[in-house]
Amino acid sequence: MTAGPYEHEVKALLAEAGVPVPRGVVVRGDGFEIARELAGPLVLKAFGPGLTHKSESGGVVLGLAHEELGAAAAGMRARLEPAGFLVEEQAEAGVELIVGLVRDPAFGPVLLVGLGGVWTEALRDSALRLCPVSEGDVRGALASLRGAALLDGWRGGPPVDVDAVVKLVMAVGGSGGLWERLELGEFELNPVIAGPSGAIAVDARYLPGAAVNRTPGVARPPADFLPLFEPRAVAVVGASTSRPNFGNMFLGFYRDTGVPLVAVHPTAAEVGGVPAVPSLAHADVDYALVAVPAERCAEVVRQAGGVPFVQVMSGGFGEAGRQDLEAELVAAARAAGTRLLGPNCMGVYCPRGRQTFVGGGTGPAGAVALVSQSGGLAGEVIKVGERRGLAFSRVVTVGNAADVTPAELLRWLARDDETRAIGLYLEDPRDGRELYEALREAGKPVVLLVGGRSGQGQRAAASHTGGLVSDRRIWEAVAGQTGATLVSSQDDLIGVLAYFQAHATRVTGRQQAHAGGQPPHGAESAGGEQVLVVGPSGGASVLAADAFDRAGVRLDPLPEDRLDALRRLGVVATGNPLEVPVGPLGRAELVSDVMDALAGPYRDVVAHVNVQAFFTYGTTPEPLYAYMRALATAQAARPGLRITLVTRNGECAPAGVEDEVGRIAAAAGIPVYRTMEAAAVAVAAGGRHGVA
Structure with missing residues (x-):
């Protein structure tokens, strides 16, 4: 990374791009009279070779009058060897933000926004988005900050002009913004001071990187992967x-x-x-x-x-x-006119095509696809997933992805009539920008599991921006901007795919109501998640609420106009989660009656049972099976509702019981989870994607 231009040169670029900067003048000797045109108080900044972090080296003085500039400059010369000085009008106080750019090795230019100034390192409160960003991306990033309340006015202070902040950020990272003209490197505005009358970049740093060849290569025609x-x-x-x-x-x-x-x-x-x-x-x-x-x-x-x-x-x-061997292999494939899968991969699994790389034959053909850079993990997902009811359309392992890439496969699977949901396990996406574009265009639910996300990447940390960017946060930005679901474990990958397999074709209550021209009951509750949790036990319900909160799903209160109907059923309506007696002595159809009483507001119902209780207080599995059949009937009668089941403590059931419960649920299109945490992750994914 080469030394960058001085701050006043960077600010000239900013002004040209429409980013507000303070009025200022450059002084290279003692001619500070030129600064008389500026309104005080003034800021004096030294610039020169090696003065990257001016505040730490004593190269910045605030609050100066015109007559104090010479003495302040002399003091700096005694400590430093500046090439000159930048004198600027001091900006009014406000909320300090950071706006930065960095080039990710896989995904290209990435925008960072967050709390700036002294808070940048102390709080590390920031959000990432891939360029180009939209206004919605920027507003979402600002709203996601832990300190977002500062923008709305804090302890009686005036609110920030958020529109001005968004305009400034768009000039940096939006379509046609500075990110398209800079050779990144790193680029940072810190702080940007935002107040009620606008936003202004008071400090700027640009560290160019190696030039990037932006000449597009020769694109291959889309491959037909059916063979x-x-x-x-x-x-x-x-x-x-x-x-x-x-x-x-x-x-x-x-x-x-x-x-x-x-x-x-x-x-x-x-x-x-x-x-x-x-x-x-x-x-x-x-x-x-x-x-x-x-x-x-x-x-x-x-x-x-x-x-x-x-x-x-x-x-x-x-x-x-x-x-060298890999390059020779790719050249051999191109010379032969064949497409290369791998190397270092296990192959393809497709029950429809009698393709396999695992023993024991093939399972049923289904609608779930998987692209994996690990053959071993793909084999586990196939075997464990089929044991849990997944049915696969296409599974492909790509290993080093020297020729056929995950992005290319994703584009094809997004158009494949046999596939409704897609899982990806990635370690090195090869062409991250192509993958990002493929994810944005997929149009189907995609679940991402990424290996190595906890590492800190290989970026320089010459700026705060470089230090705040990591592989994990890049993938979070990719998922957030494309609508993909990012999970952290193989179990959650299988669980979310199971949810999409069961519910991908179901129309939600909100969509049904809109189709009829009327918003559904409860839709006026802005941001409502429309998720109801139903089951026994106060403690389990409290823990269920905690699990959904961690997954980012809010459980809205029960509609006031439905409480009397619940009481007539003998259900004490205390809140959401709703406690309903489910057990060996309970009435199996009660859960269906509850759904009737609450008809309309909910997109998802998560029913949970304590399997252990059926065998501690009962002697046969029939009450549990009856409850399952009642859930199956309820799901069949409500195509606009998505029912999910959690079988807590399922290991306490006699041999074969869990299998029969799974069979009844699978026939009804109800996904089953052993923990509330796994169900919450899956339901949250369905809400983010807007499954329909």
Whole structure:
């Protein structure tokens, strides 16, 4: 990173871009008479080589009169070696903000806004958004700050002109803003002083980075990935006739699915009972799996002309520091006219296409897709997810993503008629900006799990902006601006996908009412989440409220005009969560009656049961099954409602009971969770995406 222009030069750029800055003059000797045109009080700032952080080095003095400038400058010269001085009119006091830009290695220019001045490091209260930002992005970022109340007026103070702040930030990070003209680096306005009469950038710093080639590359036409997922035939390269290896294992997997199959072997006529050909040049297939040592992979791939997709399972490429081998492999694929999946990946799973990389056959075909940079994690999501009721449309592992990228696959899956919801597990998105654009355009629910988000990235921290940006916060910005759901665990990835699988085609009560021209009951409650939690036990209900609060979901109070109807059912309506007696002695249909009594206000109903109570105070699972059937009936009768079930303490049930509960729920399209925390994350995701 090179030294940047001096502050007065940066402020000239700001003024040209429409960002308000203080009136000022530059003095290079002792000619401070030129500052007489400025209104006091004045600020004196030294500039010169090495004076990046002027406040810390004593290079700034505030509140000066004209006649005090010379003495203050002499004092600075005694301590520093300035090239000159910037004299400015001192801005009125107000709320101090920071507005910054930094170039993220994956996602490009990123905007930061937050509390500035001395609060920047003390509170680290800031929000990120990817450029270009919209006015809605900026207002959302400001509202998300912990100190947002300062903008509305605090302890009798006047409110800030937020419109002026938004205009200033848009001039930096909006369409046509400074971010498009700067070679980032880092860029920072700190502080921006915001008050009732506007916002002004009183300090500015710009540290250019390496020039970025903005000439677009030659775009490939969109690939048709259907042969990847549903190939006419598959070839496996690397199976042995003498020593079983990964290739032999995959031959076995594919034999079990029944997909037309051929082995590639230089001398054998068959391998493990599968007919063999000497090279990929002799294989009439749509998909080839290559499991040979890394040094031999490029040679194999060069012979793949006519094969639409080649997956290189082998590792030992870029992830092992062998970028040369990876580049050679990509060149071989392009020379052959084939698309490369991987290297260092497990392959594809698609029940419809008899594609698999896990043993035990394939599960039912469904509508959930997954793109994963980890083959092991993808295998776990498949097996655990199917055990919990997920049914997959397409699963693809991309490993190093040297050719086929997650963004490219996401764009195709967003148009795939067989897919309703998409999960992504990523570590290095390869082309983050392309992924960001694909997420914005997806139009389907997308769930993001990102490995390594806790690391602090490799950005310089020469400015506050650089120090406040981290990988975790970048991904939070990506999710916030695209509508994707960012989760922090594999369990939540599966749980949110299960919610979308169950409810993605259900119309919400709010949408039904709007379709009829009338807002739904309760819609006038601005920002209301329209989520009702119903179940037994006061303590569990309190903890449920805490779980939804942590997930960012507000549980609105019960509608006053429905309380009498609840009391007639014998339900003491104390609030939301609503306590309803559910247990071995309870009336199973009561929960459905409660929904009738509350018809209209709610988008989601989360029903929870204490499974342990059914077997501590009862002897058979039938009351639990009856409750499940009542929930199933309630869901069938209410297509505009999304019912979710939490089976607390499910491990206390006898063997087979949880499976039967899951079967009843799955048939009704009700997702089931073991904890309220997992359900809250899923319901929050549904609310953010606006599932319909």
